[in-house]
Structure formats: structure tokens, C-alpha cells
Amino acid sequence: MSAIDYFKQCPPIARTIAASTFLMSLGIHTGMLPSHYFVFYPPFFAQFPPFVWSLATCFFLTSRDLGVIFETYMIYTYIAKLERSSPKFSLPGDFFAYIVFVCTVSLGLCYFITGPGFYTSALIVATLYTSCQDDSGQMARLYIIDIPAEMMPYAIIMITWLMNGKTAAICGTCGLVAAHLHDFLTRLWPEFGGGRNLLPTPGFVRRLWETKTATVRQRGYGTSFAPAERKEQEGSNTGPLPDSWKTRGSGHRLG
Numbered sequence: 001m002s003a004i005d006y007f008k009q010c011p012p013i014a015r016t017i018a019a020s021t022f023l024m025s026l027g028i029h030t031g032m033l034p035s036h037y038f039v040f041y042p043p044f045f046a047q048f049p050p051f052v053w054s055l056a057t058c059f060f061l062t063s064r065d066l067g068v069i070f071e072t073y074m075i076y077t078y079i080a081k082l083e084r085s086s087p088k089f090s091l092p093g094d095f096f097a098y099i100v101f102v103c104t105v106s107l108g109l110c111y112f113i114t115g116p117g118f119y120t121s122a123l124i125v126a127t128l129y130t131s132c133q134d135d136s137g138q139m140a141r142l143y144i145i146d147i148p149a150e151m152m153p154y155a156i157i158m159i160t161w162l163m164n165g166k167t168a169a170i171c172g173t174c175g176l177v178a179a180h181l182h183d184f185l186t187r188l189w190p191e192f193g194g195g196r197n198l199l200p201t202p203g204f205v206r207r208l209w210e211t212k213t214a215t216v217r218q219r220g221y222g223t224s225f226a227p228a229e230r231k232e233q234e235g236s237n238t239g240p241l242p243d244s245w246k247t248r249g250s251g252h253r254l255g
Contacts, residue, residue, distance in 0.1 A: 010076075011083040013095060017060070018076035021120070025062040025072070035061070040107065041116040059103060061118040063164050071124065078127035086134050088187065093205035098182060101199060102126040105178035110171045121160050121168045122175030129153040129179040 007015055027033035037051065040058035044051035062071035082088075082095060089095035106122035132140065135149040142155055153176050161169035185198040 011080050013099060014076050014080035014083050017079060017099075017123075018072055020057075021060040021062060021075055022068065022072045024057060024060045025068045028061060029064050029068065039116060039118060040111060042111075055107065056103070058107070058118050059120050059123045061120055063168075067164075071120065074124055075120075075127070078124065078131050081131050082127060082134075086130070088130070088134070091201065091206065092209040092211065093201045093207075096209060097199070097201040097205055098130070101182050102130075102175065102178040105181060106171070106175045109174035109177060113174065114167050114170055117167065117171075119171045119174070121164070121172040122178070124175065125153050125156055125160075125172040126175035126179040128156060129176050130183065133183060 007019075024033065024038060028035045028038070038054055038057035038061065040054045041051075044054065062068050079099075082098075086095075089098060103123065106119055106126060110117070110119040110122055132149040132152050138149045139146040140149040140152050142152065147155060153172075157169050157172040157176065160172050182199065189195045190197050
């Protein structure tokens with residue numbers, strides 16, 4: 001199997017974010033790309049063209065040297081795990097809506113607290129927190145030691161503080177808050193508060209991610225079968241009566 005074939009088999013969101021993170025980080029750290037084109041800084045939206053892409057690219061810059069490899073690996077690992085096997089995102093578009101939500105909340109918190117910059121650690125910690133919720137009660141490996149899975153996000157924030165400074169650790173904490181808020185609004189409140197899911201995936205997002213052909217996927221909690229999207233046959237809805245009336249049998253005359 002070639003590298004391209006392996007890349008195509010990776011989950012689409014995970015491979016896109018990981019590849020963007022690696023290439024952009026490599027370009028900026030080697031001086032091939034100017035960092036100010038990708039940093040989140042609202043005054044840049046008033047320029048022409050407006051830097052709208054910075055809403056996403058501010059999450060794609062790793063630290064220098066080995067951080068380019070390690071942090072890209074962490075991003076891919078956590079996002080791919082959620083995209084492939086998390087029971088929270090079993091319906092089309094759920095995981096995409098989750099990524100948009102945690103990035104939006106993290107962006108607002110990080111900018112308000114730390115100012116303009118890159119917020120990659122927020123995305124790493126957010127996806128790690130959500131991943132660890134699925135592994136609650138299990139042990140996770142942190143370098144050479146095993147710790148409870150629930151403690152992994154806090155350990156990563158501490159390591160981020162020691163290696164990359166206070167600002168990166170604050171951004172990681174903002175990502176933790178964003179992921180916990182998503183978990184509260186979509187799971188904790190409906191299950192334990194007697195309410196409803198306050199963050200349903202919009203219909204147009206579900207239609208965007210609907211499977212066009214039938215697929216069978218092995219997930220962490222069992223086998224997932226996605227049927228093909230039904231398409232109405234041409235001419236099936238002709239005539240004055242609705243389709244549901246046409247399947248009631250031949251009918252009988254009364255009287």
C-alpha cells in the first residue's frame with residue numbers, strides 16, 4: 001500500500017487537519033511561509049482580501065523542532081479516534097459540528113484572555129478531553145507511566161506549561177472548557193438534567209455528510225452500517241395522489 005492510499009483511508013477530518021498542521025508548521029518554522037498570514041488577528045478581517053482563513057489556521061501551528069512531529073501526531077491520534085469510534089458522533093455531521101463548536105468557543109476564550117495568536121493547544125486538549133470521556137475508568141499511557149484516563153487532559157496542560165509556556169497552557173485550558181461545555185450541552189444535561197440536547201447538529205450539516213453509498217464500518221462499540229441515501233425515482237410522484245396512497249392495495253368499491 002502506497003503512502004497516498006494509506007492517507008486516503010484515514011478519516012477525512014483527521015487527515016485534513018493533521019496534514020494542514022504539519023505542512024503549515026513546517027513552512028512557518030522554516031521561514032517559507034509568513035506567520036502573520038495565518039495568525040488570528042481581527043483587524044486583518046478589514047483588509048482585502050480579508051483573512052477569513054485565520055479562523056481555522058490559528059489552530060494549525062505547532063511548537064518548533066520535534067513539536068512539529070509530536071503535536072501533529074497527537075492531533076491526528078485524538079481526532080481520528082473520535083471520528084472513527086466515538087459513540088457520541090454516530091450520526092452524519094455530528095463530529096464536524098463538534099469540531100466547529102469547540103474551535104469557536106476556544107477561539108473566543110483564547111483571544112479574550114491571551115490576545116492574538118495561535119491556539120493549537122486548545123484543539124489538542126479539547127479532543128483529548130472528549131476522547132478520555134469515552135475511556136472513563138481506564139488507564140492511559142503518558143510517556144512511560146500509566147495514569148487514569150480522566151487525568152490525561154490536566155497532565156497534558158501541565159506539560160504544555162513546562163515546555164511551551166503559560167500562554168499555551170492557558171489556551172489548552174480554554175480547549176478543556178470548550179470540550180466540557182459541549183459534553184454538558186449534548187450529554188450531561190439531557191441525561192441527568194432532564195432536558196434536551198441543546199446543540200443538535202443542523203440539518204444542512206447532516207445532509208452534507210450523508211453517505212451516498214452503503215458502507216459498513218467497524219467502530220469501537222460495534223459495527224456501523226450506513227445505508228445509501230434514498231433517491232426518488234423519476235416519475236414516482238406523478239398524479240394527483242401522494243405516494244403513500246399508491247401502496248394501499250387495489251381497493252374495493254363501497255355499497
